[in-house]
Each structure stands twice: as C-alpha cells, then as structure tokens.
Amino acid sequence: MSFFDRFPRPAVPEPESAPSRQPGWARPDDALGGLVAKEIILARGSDAVVAVSGIAAYPNGFAFTLTVVLRQEDRRGELFNQAFHRDFYDEDPPSPGFLRLGVQFADGAAASNLGRHPHLDPSADPVGPLLMHGSGGGGGRRYETSYWVWPLPPPGPMTFVCEWPAHAIGESRAEVDAELIRDAATRSVSLLPDDEQTG
Secondary structure, rough: HHHHHHHHOOOOOOOOOOOOOOOOOOOOOOEOOOOOOOOEEEEEEOOOOEEEEEEEEOEEEEEEEEEEEEOOOOOOOOOHHHHHHHHHHHOOOOOOOOOEEEOOOOOOOOEEOOOOOOOOOOOOOOOOOOEEEEEEEEOOOOOEEEEEEOOOOOOOOOEEEEEHHHHHHEEEEEEEEEEHHHHHHHEEEEEOOOOOOOO
C-alpha cells in the first residue's frame, strides 16, 4: 500500500442542474466586448503619464485599461502595489503613491477607487456606478491594470479623473462621448448564445 493510498479521495460533487447566473453588475464572462476606438491621455506629470485605452463595452457596462508609463525605471519594483492596491498599504487618506482614479457620468453620478465596496449581493443590483479593479501587471517603466465600470454611462460626456501626488499629477480630467461606449455595447458578441447565463 502506497503512502498516499491511506488518504481517501474527496467526493465528487453532483453537477448543478442549472448554471449559476452572474450578477447583473458583473462583467459578462461569456461575451466579447465591443471595442471603442479611443485612446485617452488622462494626465502628464514631470516623470509619469497616465492613459486610458482598450475600452471594451458590454450590454451592462464597460472595461478599460489604465496604462502608466514612467520616465525612469521603477528599480525597486514597488510602484504597482503602491499605485493600484490601496489595501496593500491600507492608509486613510491613501499615501501619495496611490493613483486615485474615478469616473463621472453626464448625470453627475460618480465612482472612484477610494471607496471600499461593501459585500456585493449577487442577487441584487447595487447603487451604481461601480468602479472595480481587475488584474494587471508590468515592470520597469510601464504598468497596466484593468477596471470594470457598471452600468453603461447615460448619454452625454463621460469623464475619467485621476490624481497622483507622488508624481506631481494634480486632479486631471479627460472626457469621452458616452455614445461611443453605448454604441460599442451594441456590438458586444455573446460567445454562448444558448447559455442562460448570457447577459
């Protein structure tokens, strides 16, 4: 008898009878977003540039990539955690190294990465908008991280806002016509059209 034979194998769970539904505020995992042909330089400091690119719109919201390019290489490798992960340093107010980011809709509704999201109930829609941090990475002089915004913005100008004290970037704004995002959402492609989870 092998050493590992003495440990029982875990029971195999019964398959669910129906797929679980994604919350209405979540980025659909079964669709491709319609792309927005717009690159936005959000802010320029003396030693860093912040830009928005890769906007992909879905029926219920949109994703985008925030790109940071530094003039000098980040040799200590601390920038990514300092700039994008507030929990890493959990300071209130956040440290100057934390890159503050927000969005504002034409109707005045706004969200930022400064607030802490309460536990989101998957069965109910929260009060929006929401700005949720995704994945990212990089190194040297360039870092990128993704964000999800729910819901789609109403018609009118939509504003990206950032501030990054450690890099001498004061509050900076850049507008995009929300119609570009709303139009791209109509081009979102469902990858599993027969799946109840689509949407």
